[in-house]
Amino acid sequence: MHNDPIYLLKPVFDWLDGLIRDHGDYLYMLLMYVSIPLVAWILTGGLRRRLPRQPNITAIILVLPTAPPLDADGD
16 A cells, blocks of 8 residues: 555545536535625625724823033033
């Protein structure tokens, strides 16, 4: 027995081929009806990442008086 992925996946591919051959028209119609709401959801922002609500942070800035800067000659 071979352990190559091609030989291991052959039954899966055969099943998919049979499914498409026997029920392909129903699968196509199903995908068409599912794709319309999916595209509408994507276009209205369905894939945008939701940001968590961050609490309001209030900052109080205190400005303390400082001495005036010295002149260039040091006075």
